[in-house]
Amino acid sequence: MEDRRIRVLIAKPGMDGHDRGAKVVARALRDAGMEVIYTGLRQTADMIVNAAVQEDVDAIGLSVLSGAHMHYFREVMGLLREKGATDIIVFGGGIIPDQDLPVLEELGVGRVFTPGASTQDAAQYLREAVAQRWQAQGEG
Secondary structure (H helix, E strand, C coil): CCCCCCEEEEECECCCCCCHHHHHHHHHHHHCCCEEEECCCCECHHHHHHHHHHCCCCEEEEEECCCCHHHHHHHHHHHHHHCCCCCCEEEEEECCCHHHHHHHHHHCCCEEECCCCCHHHHHHHHHHHHHHHHHHHCCC
């Protein structure tokens, strides 16, 4: 794993125009040594998944502040299954109620970082989750 950098796509699905948190996370992950692709605002699930597959990322981070998190996570997870890309780790952040976290976990979302979470926690989570994935796949 030492000679391979973790590749992460950070995306803002939907019409939410607030991307400060996504940019902070993107910069923190980059500063932690990861290669980060930020897709920008107003992305559809299809655009996000296509970019993730094309860029051969290890993880997708969705930032959702609009309250439509269940829709977007469900749609992204479904499209990843359709494209045979279930090896891509999906995590997220934003304004997400605690009662939705178990449902997101059932969908296959690896981790959700809510307001106040540390960017170091996100970087550490990705290091561990991607290392486990690479080990299971015999990569790295």
